[in-house]
Amino acid sequence: MAIISDFNEEETTPQTTTNTVVSTNANNPPQQPPSEENKPERLIPNKNNGLDMDNYSWGQSLEEVTINVPVPKGTKARFMTFEIKNTSIKLYLKNQETPILEGDFFKPVKTEESFWSLEDGSNVSILLTKVDKMDWWKSLFEGGPVIDTQKVEPEPSKLSDLDLETRSTVEKMMFDQRQKEMGLPTSKEIEDQSMMKKMMEQHPEMAKQFANAKMMGNMG
Incomplete structure (x- = not known):
């Protein structure tokens, strides 16, 4: 640290270690995660x-x-x-x-x-x-x-200062946030849809089976 x-003087503070003891028994069952309203x-x-x-x-x-x-x-x-x-x-x-x-x-x-x-x-x-x-x-x-x-808003002017991997992550997060706000598919959903479309084009028989199954499901 x-x-x-x-001041040009250094102060040192002894480091202390805090041990946390967690106990469980029948009389103290683990707490359940809070519900949405809580x-x-x-x-x-x-x-x-x-x-x-x-x-x-x-x-x-x-x-x-x-x-x-x-x-x-x-x-x-x-x-x-x-x-x-x-x-x-x-x-x-x-x-x-x-x-x-x-x-x-x-x-x-x-x-x-x-x-x-x-x-x-x-x-x-x-x-x-x-x-x-x-x-x-x-x-x-x-x-x-x-x-x-x-609602976090990274400063666009600082994106250029980030390394390539971090910048890519930030830009993806910002894109997904905008898509969600507009009720549009996220980058992952777009990728899945693209992959499904490509697979259907490569395997027409699978596309036909999928269409038949979907039609039967709608009829049911």
């Missing part, structure tokens, strides 16, 4: 494809997650303690028991490629590098408010 601050509301993402919360805001690209946390004016880097693991984060001011930011990430990040800096003594800017760079996060933290990833 790299630190960029207004699923959390999907919120419209902000302009950075994240959410603006009361005490922080976050955004994302396919490769990175950014977090901005306001802190009291005049805060110095040496007054802060920052802990980050590949699955969690904790940020708090020294001599305060309650963290100003804490949670388990929605998905893992690369700690060696993540950074934080204190800007103008009033805002902590955090950059996290995703492990999975092919998916949009629905939430910053596990159990937190979720966004509607169908």
Whole structure:
């Protein structure tokens, strides 16, 4: 985890390991997944494809997650303690028991490629590098408010900066999103239809059997 601050001093925080114990027995059966009506509301993402919360805001690209946390004016880097693991984060001011930011990430990040800096003594800017760079996060933290990833809008101007594989994935996601909104087939459905048409052309007898079966089904 790299630190960029207004001080040329490095602070190290001992890493701690948290063991989570999960127990199951007859008296505590596993919970069933929530039904559609009980699923959390999907919120419209902000302009950075994240959410603006009361005490922080976050955004994302396919490769990175950014977090901005306001802190009291005049805060110095040496007054802060920052802990980050590949699955969690904790940020708090020294001599305060309650963290100003804490949670388990929605998905893992690369700690060696993540950074934080204190800007103008009033805002902590955090950059996290995703492990999975092919998916949009629905939430910053596990159990937190979720966004509607169908409404995520990658900046077209930045598509050219992506590698060929990532750019192809983004363009396909955008195409499928537009198709769904217009009630049209997705790229996968178009591919399946094309494959079926090609197979029918190569095997006329199969096409005839398929047509007969379809006709019988309609008659039934």
